[in-house]
Amino acid sequence: MERVVQCVPNFSEGKDQALIEKIVEPLKNQEGFALVSYEPDKDYNRTVVTLLGDPDAMKEPLIRFVQKAEELIDMNEHSGEHPRMGAVDVLPFIPISGIDMDTCVDIAHAMGKNIAETLKIPVFMYAEASVQKGRKRLPSIRKGEFEGMKDKIKKNKWHPDYGSPEIHPTFGAMAVGARLPLIAYNIDLNTENMDIAKKIARAIRGSSGGFKHVQAGPVFLEERGHVQVTMNILNYKQNPIYRILETVKMEAARYGVAVPSSEIVGLIPKDTILRSLKYYSDRAGQTLDEDVDMQTIAKLAAKHLGFRDFDEKKIIEANIRRKA
Amino acid sequence: MERVVQCVPNFSEGKDQALIEKIVEPLKNQEGFALVSYEPDKDYNRTVVTLLGDPDAMKEPLIRFVQKAEELIDMNEHSGEHPRMGAVDVLPFIPISGIDMDTCVDIAHAMGKNIAETLKIPVFMYAEASVQKGRKRLPSIRKGEFEGMKDKIKKNKWHPDYGSPEIHPTFGAMAVGARLPLIAYNIDLNTENMDIAKKIARAIRGSSGGFKHVQAGPVFLEERGHVQVTMNILNYKQNPIYRILETVKMEAARYGVAVPSSEIVGLIPKDTILRSLKYYSDRAGQTLDEDVDMQTIAKLAAKHLGFRDFDEKKIIEANIRRKA
Numbered sequence: 001m002e003r004v005v006q007c008v009p010n011f012s013e014g015k016d017q018a019l020i021e022k023i024v025e026p027l028k029n030q031e032g033f034a035l036v037s038y039e040p041d042k043d044y045n046r047t048v049v050t051l052l053g054d055p056d057a058m059k060e061p062l063i064r065f066v067q068k069a070e071e072l073i074d075m076n077e078h079s080g081e082h083p084r085m086g087a088v089d090v091l092p093f094i095p096i097s098g099i100d101m102d103t104c105v106d107i108a109h110a111m112g113k114n115i116a117e118t119l120k121i122p123v124f125m126y127a128e129a130s131v132q133k134g135r136k137r138l139p140s141i142r143k144g145e146f147e148g149m150k151d152k153i154k155k156n157k158w159h160p161d162y163g164s165p166e167i168h169p170t171f172g173a174m175a176v177g178a179r180l181p182l183i184a185y186n187i188d189l190n191t192e193n194m195d196i197a198k199k200i201a202r203a204i205r206g207s208s209g210g211f212k213h214v215q216a217g218p219v220f221l222e223e224r225g226h227v228q229v230t231m232n233i234l235n236y237k238q239n240p241i242y243r244i245l246e247t248v249k250m251e252a253a254r255y256g257v258a259v260p261s262s263e264i265v266g267l268i269p270k271d272t273i274l275r276s277l278k279y280y281s282d283r284a285g286q287t288l289d290e291d292v293d294m295q296t297i298a299k300l301a302a303k304h305l306g307f308r309d310f311d312e313k314k315i316i317e318a319n320i321r322r323k324a
Numbered sequence: 325m326e327r328v329v330q331c332v333p334n335f336s337e338g339k340d341q342a343l344i345e346k347i348v349e350p351l352k353n354q355e356g357f358a359l360v361s362y363e364p365d366k367d368y369n370r371t372v373v374t375l376l377g378d379p380d381a382m383k384e385p386l387i388r389f390v391q392k393a394e395e396l397i398d399m400n401e402h403s404g405e406h407p408r409m410g411a412v413d414v415l416p417f418i419p420i421s422g423i424d425m426d427t428c429v430d431i432a433h434a435m436g437k438n439i440a441e442t443l444k445i446p447v448f449m450y451a452e453a454s455v456q457k458g459r460k461r462l463p464s465i466r467k468g469e470f471e472g473m474k475d476k477i478k479k480n481k482w483h484p485d486y487g488s489p490e491i492h493p494t495f496g497a498m499a500v501g502a503r504l505p506l507i508a509y510n511i512d513l514n515t516e517n518m519d520i521a522k523k524i525a526r527a528i529r530g531s532s533g534g535f536k537h538v539q540a541g542p543v544f545l546e547e548r549g550h551v552q553v554t555m556n557i558l559n560y561k562q563n564p565i566y567r568i569l570e571t572v573k574m575e576a577a578r579y580g581v582a583v584p585s586s587e588i589v590g591l592i593p594k595d596t597i598l599r600s601l602k603y604y605s606d607r608a609g610q611t612l613d614e615d616v617d618m619q620t621i622a623k624l625a626a627k628h629l630g631f632r633d634f635d636e637k638k639i640i641e642a643n644i645r646r647k648a
Contacts, residue, residue, distance in 0.1 A: 209562030212533040238533030246574045247567070254606035282578035 004320060005104060006094040006181060007033075007051040007058055011069050012084050014040040014047050019072055024049060026064035032057025034320055045080025046089070052320045055093065055107050062091070063114060066174075070119055074170040075146045085142045085149050086172035092127060093178045096269050096316055104178035105129045112176040116163030119171075122153060123162040127177035131161060138175055146172040181316075183233040183272060184265035185241060186219075187248050188308075190226060190258040194218050197227040200251045204229070204244055211239045211247075241305060242276035261306040267316045270294070273301050280304040294318040328644060329428060330418040330505060331375040331382055335393050336408050338364040338371050343396055348373060350388035356381025358644055369404025370413070376644045379417065379431050386415070387438060390498075394443055398494040399470045409466045409473050410496035416451060417502045420593050420640055428502035429453045436500040440487030443495075446477060447486040451501035455485060462499055470496040505640075507557040507596060508589035509565060510543075511572045512632075514550060514582040518542050521551040524575045528553070528568055535563045535571075565629060566600035585630040591640045594618070597625050604628040618642040 013019050020040055024047075027035045033053025040047040049065075051058055066088050073087035091111065093104040105128055112123040130136045134157075144152045149167050152158045159165040160173060167173050189197055197218030202208045205216040213235035219228050229248060233239055249259045274290055277300050281288040292300075294312035301307045312318040337343050344364055348371075351359045357377025364371040373389075375382055390412050397411035415435065417428040429452055436447040454460045458481075468476045473491050476482045483489040484497060491497050513521055521542030526532045529540040537559035543552050553572060557563055573583045598614055601624050605612040616624075618636035625631045636642040 203567065206536065209536040209559060212530065212536065235533060243527065243571070243574070247571060250567070250570045250574070254603050256609065279578050285580065 002097070003054055003056075003099040003103075004052065004096040004317065005055045005058075005099055005107070006096050006316065007049075007055070007062070007091070008094065009049045009051075009062070009065070009088055009091040010084075011047050011049070011073070011088045012045065012075065012078050012080070012086065013069075013073055014045040014080065015042050020047055023047075023065065023068045023072060026061045026068060027051060030057060030061050033061075036319060041082070043080065044082035045078065046082045046084065052096070052316065055099070055104075059111070059114075062111065063118065066091075066115055066121070067119055070121065070168070070171045075172045076170065078146070083139070083142055083145055084172075085144075085146050086121070086168075086174040087170070088174050089142075090126075090138060090175045090177070092176075093129075094181050095178075096181070097271065101128055101178060101180070108176050108178045112162045115174070115176070116160070119168075121163060121168045121171050122160035122166070122173045124173065124175045125161040125177060126175045127179040129177040135161075138177075141175055149173050180235050180237070181269055181272070183236050183241070183268055184231075185233055185244070185262065186228045186230045186265065187245060187262045188224075188226060188228055188260055188306075189248075189252060190260055191255070192220070192226060193255075193257075194220055194227055196252070196255045196257055197229055200248055201229045201231075203251050204247055205231070211244060213239045214244060236272045236275070240275050240279070241272065242279040245276075245305060259306070261308040263308055264310060264314055267314055267319060270297065270315050270317045273297055273305075273315065276305055277301065326421070327378055327380075327423040327427075328376065328420040328641065329379045329382075329423060329431070330420050330640065331373075331379070331386070331415065332418065333373045333375075333386070333389070333412055333415040334408075335371050335373070335397070335412045336369065336399065336402050336404070336410065337393075337397055338369040338404065339366050344371055347371075347389065347392045347396060350385045350392060351375060354381060354385050357385075360643060365406075367404065368406035369402065370406045370408065376420070376640065379423070379428075383435070383438075386435065387442065390415075390439055390445070391443055394445065394492070394495045399496045400494065402470070407463070407466055407469055408496075409468075409470050410445070410492075410498040411494070412498050413466075414450075414462060414499045414501070416500075418505050419502075420505070421595060425452055425502060425504070432500050432502045436486045439498070439500070440484070443492075445487060445492045445495050446484035446490070446497045448497065448499045449485040449501060450499045451503040453501040459485075462501075465499055473497050504559050504561065505593055505596070507560050507565070507592055508555075509557055509568070509586065510552045510554045510589065511569060511586045512548075512550060512552055512584055512630075513572075513576060514584055515579070516544070516550060517579075517581075518544055518551055520576070520579045520581055521553055524572055525553045525555075527575050528571055529555070535568060537563045538568060560596045560599070564599050564603070565596065566603040569600075569629060583630070585632040587632055588634060588638055591638055591643065594621065594639050594641045597621055597629075597639065600629055601625065 036050040038049045069087040095104045108129040116123045124141045201216040204210040206212045216231035219230045298312045360374040362373045393411040432453040440447045448465045525540040528534040530536045540555035543554045622636040
């Protein structure tokens, strides 16, 4: 089976388009993976790159990409709203299909070691690839940012996982890691009552006792004229979409509010949808053919999970087949 | 409104019945609260006492009870299976009705201060009454037990919240706190398949991403011939019974398994039941009269929550009315 990972490096330039093009140059038109997008944000002064494909094919181009950033960005002159500690700030590997988390952790470590050795950039391993206590969450590692990292990295507790305990003078330091894909998911409530959305968000989100990997809040959609529970799902395996959706329906029932639809923001891995579709086929005593085509999956997701404005292009794997 | 707290001191004698009677003597036949039970466990060599009623009325008798334990128990000679650090090991206050958690925290602090000053026993404040980092969970405080506490308490990090940083030579140290009642709740599944109970337990419990305050596991009931999801609910306000029950039904549906009933082990506060009954009356568009008598509450709980072998005697407040 073909191995597909998503790789989402963030680098610290979001204004100068010519510079941005030079930095992403090594990632363009490569064999084995696709440069799906690179989206600069001027206020953040930061660009989010999305790669999709074979992790082996990404190795060399990613090193050359980091090297370009090292040559072209001087963090001493960088400012922007988003917290950052390096010219390439963070580089996570995300298992999509045919590959497990453990393998992504190994890939991240090989990459971190390689960057530290060839480019003299100190690297912290984070998320699932974290090996030291207190380094799981990126904000903890990045606290103090580029400016504070000069002293922070010299302390025993903050020596990098790869490289010397001193920042690169112009690049700073970077974080390399592995994590599950983040699912941005919103559930529509057929009411204008924000209080109901608030109460339901509180029932499902981890911070108030609900599902551990769900961050949720209420939002009013001005143009559509109804409220939503808007959320990020940080672990769709432990907190599958169907369970969250059914719990929201169960809670909404006490307010006499219908749940007509829901929506995925951005892309979603096929596995995330299949896991939830399987719940509905199980419940109906039917068998789900997991080899169905993307169009059929999209249709079933619209039917059972109420995904609106959804088609196969929002499934990550459909994307790579078209672009790779 | 009458203020009712539950107070559940545990003391380190579970074998010598004559000694046990002497220690609980100050708690018998008092005005304003009931000594609901005291249950010695020989293997643990420990007795769990349950008081119910007005916290003001408990103050003096509790001090005399701790003093009795101080006079009659020498921890240097104590052994038992349950971890312990003092002659009275732990003393939690639990809000039941007409009183909130903040007030229980205040009561716990006044009690801890009083014990430390009058009896020269070092006191750690735990659970909701905890004021120092790392002292929320009892096992962390108690680690090392009586034998290790002699040195542990001298370290800056483990100075007690009240009293001097040295153990009482024969009593040891104790923990005083405030917490929500723990609800022991089991949901019956109409199957003998343990694997299904395992999967459902995993879906709902906090440790695997489910509801934060739920500890759950699978169990096979030999005599009844079916499996159960057995659980402790540590915070019934954030994780109400109805939500857990409905989620279990939703999960069970995919296995074609019915959820015919559930059961409460021990006692349950009226408020816990009312919160969940309100879900079902809301959903039916009806109004729940919260002033209904205990018998009616018990009947509604059997109907909507499927409580089996349940009657009003299992409601804490019904208990105090009969015994106080």
